[in-house]
Every structure is written in structure tokens, then in C-alpha cells.
Amino acid sequence: MTGFMTSPRNSPGTVAVLDRAPTSTTFSRVLGIATLVGIGWLVVFGLFLSPNDRVQKTGVRIMYIHVPSAWLAYLAFGVTGVSSLAYLWKRTRSLAWDRLAGASAEVGVLFMGITLVSGSLWGRISWGTYWTWDARLTTTAFLFVTYIGYLAVRDLGGTHQQRAKRSAVLAVLAMLEVPLVHFSVTWWRPLHQNETVENGKLSGLMLFTLFVGLIAFTLLYVWLVLHRQRVLTLLDQVDDRGLDVAIAERRNESVPS
Amino acid sequence: MLNAPYVIGSYVVTLGGIALYTWRMLGQARTAARQVPPEDRPWT
Numbered sequence: 001m002t003g004f005m006t007s008p009r010n011s012p013g014t015v016a017v018l019d020r021a022p023t024s025t026t027f028s029r030v031l032g033i034a035t036l037v038g039i040g041w042l043v044v045f046g047l048f049l050s051p052n053d054r055v056q057k058t059g060v061r062i063m064y065i066h067v068p069s070a071w072l073a074y075l076a077f078g079v080t081g082v083s084s085l086a087y088l089w090k091r092t093r094s095l096a097w098d099r100l101a102g103a104s105a106e107v108g109v110l111f112m113g114i115t116l117v118s119g120s121l122w123g124r125i126s127w128g129t130y131w132t133w134d135a136r137l138t139t140t141a142f143l144f145v146t147y148i149g150y151l152a153v154r155d156l157g158g159t160h161q162q163r164a165k166r167s168a169v170l171a172v173l174a175m176l177e178v179p180l181v182h183f184s185v186t187w188w189r190p191l192h193q194n195e196t197v198e199n200g201k202l203s204g205l206m207l208f209t210l211f212v213g214l215i216a217f218t219l220l221y222v223w224l225v226l227h228r229q230r231v232l233t234l235l236d237q238v239d240d241r242g243l244d245v246a247i248a249e250r251r252n253e254s255v256p257s
Numbered sequence: 258m259l260n261a262p263y264v265i266g267s268y269v270v271t272l273g274g275i276a277l278y279t280w281r282m283l284g285q286a287r288t289a290a291r292q293v294p295p296e297d298r299p300w301t
Contacts, residue, residue, distance in 0.1 A: 020287070021283070021286075022298065023286045023290075023300070043268065046268070047264070058259045058261070065268060065271045066267070110275070114275075117271075117274075118267040118270070121263045121267045122267070124263055125260045125263050224278075224279070224282075227282060230286070230298070230300055231282055231285055233298070234289035234290055235289050237293045237297060241292060
């Protein structure tokens with residue numbers, strides 16, 4: 001057991017809970033339960049209660065995860081970009097913005113991956129192929145790879161401030177790709193369909209199910225980013241402690257015995 | 258259900274991917290938390 005177990009601020013019971021779920025709070029637990037309920041609703045409505053589409057038949061059920069995951073990926077990358085701008089602005093230069101940007105980008109990559117895989121399976125049903133190099137699919141894949149690159153750049157090493165600065169610049173540039181992906185269906189008229197919701201093509205239970213998916217994934221996004229940025233805080237503190245120990249050891253070595 | 262493997266497969270991949278990411282993240286949190294005292298965690 002480590003020394004902090006005996007901290008007077010924490011009773012043994014509190015410490016046990018903190019160790020099992022060190023990034024949890026009452027708010028995050030309530031949010032987690034709401035997220036699970038939302039995802040349960042999404043599965044029930046998406047797979048069983050919503051009707052089949054006249055043209056796409058059962059294939060339309062993939063839309064309830066494909067569209068919300070794409071929207072959430074946009075939101076996540078937007079949050080990454082805005083947090084990075086906040087970090088770069090001198091008056092708000094705080095590593096908390098950098099960690100929020102990193103956490104949001106990671107969750108965004110997860111949602112973008114889900115978008116690509118679910119879209120590929122939907123494409124197999126609708127177009128008879130898993131992949132085609134049309135404008136929407138290509139720009140989406142490019143966005144996905146860009147943010148994987150962003151995450152790789154975050155892991156390049158250096159101090160926390162160096163990491164924050166270089167990744168913030170990259171995030172601001174990468175954010176410019178999001179409108180390119182979104183408007184690709186209107187600019188190039190590819191195989192991928194236009195906006196279904198904005199054009200009012202959905203109604204009734206299908207529209208309701210899509211909103212259930214959107215709410216469930218939004219709650220999930222908030223829960224994941226909340227936890228992930230706390231994990232990044234812990235990892236930064238572990239790094240700092242390792243550096244402190246290394247410096248202390250080096251000083252001890254240099255003291256003549 | 259017509260196209261069931263694709264529809265169910267998309268839900269399985271989605272929920273499985275999210276579960277895997279969450280499990281890995283919380284495991285990383287537990288490992289890192291062993292070296293950081295609770296009073297140094299701003300959210301506690």
C-alpha cells in the first residue's frame with residue numbers, strides 16, 4: 001500500500017472507492033447511469049421498435065448509430081479545436097485546456113472509427129460494396145487519419161507545455177477539415193446521400209429513434225471526455241513525480257559520501 | 258431480419274468498441290491512481 005492511504009482527509013472506505021474508480025464522482029456516476037439507460041433505449045428502438053424503411057428496409061437501422069456517431073465526432077473535433085485555441089491564447093494558457101483537447105480528440109477518433117465501420121456495413125447493404133472512393137467517404141477517412149496523427153504528435157515526448165503547444169497548433173489546422181467533410185455531399189454530389197434530417201425526410205418513430213441515439217451518444221461523449229481528461233491529469237502527475245524522483249536521485253549521486 | 262448480419266454487426270462493433278475503450282481507459286486510471294494521492298486529484 002502506498003503512503004497516501006493513511007491521508008487524514010480520507011476514511012478507509014473512501015480510499016477503497018477512490019482506488020476502484022479513481023476518476024469517478026457522484027455526477028459522473030449519475031451521468032454514467034443515464035448513458036447506459038440511453039444506450040439501452042437506442043438498442044431497443046433501433047433494432048426492434050422503429051419501422052423498416054420503404055427503400056432501405058432493415059438497413060436503415062444502422063443510421064441510428066451511424067449518424068449520431070458522425071455528429072459526435074464533429075463535436076469532439078470542434079471541442080478539440082476550441083480548447084486548443086483557448087490554450088494558445090496567452091491569458092488562458094493552462095494544461096487543463098490541453099488535456100480537454102486531447103481527451104476530446106481521442107473520443108472523437110473512437111466515434112469517427114464507429115462512423116467508418118457502420119457506414120461501411122451500411123454501404124454493403126445499400127451500394128453492394130464496403131468502400132468506394134467518393135468525396136464523403138474519402139474526406140471522412142482523411143479526417144480520421146489526421147486525428148490519429150494528432151494523437152501520435154501528442155505522444156512525441158518533451159515537457160507538458162511543449163506537447164500542448166505543438167498539438168494545439170495542429171488541432172486548430174485539423175479543425176478546418178470538419179466543414180470540408182460535412183459539406184462534401186453538397187459540393188461534389190457523391191454516392192453518399194445528402195443530409196436526411198435537415199431535409200425533413202425523416203418523421204415519426206424513425207426521427208424519434210435518431211434523437212434517442214443522438215442523446216445517448218452525447219451523454220456517452222460527455223462521460224468519456226470527463227473521465228479521459230481526469231486520466232490524462234493523473235498521467236501528467238505520474239510523469240511529474242517520476243521526474244522529481246529522477247532529479248532527487250541525481251542530486252544524491254552528486255553529493256560526496 | 259433481412260441483412261441481419263450487417264445490422265447486428267454494426268451494433269456489436271459499436272458497443273464492443275465503446276466497451277473496450279472504456280475498459281482500457283478505466284484500467285489506465287486505476288494504474289496511474291496508485292501513484293497519485295487522492296488529495297492531488299482536483300475532482301475528489
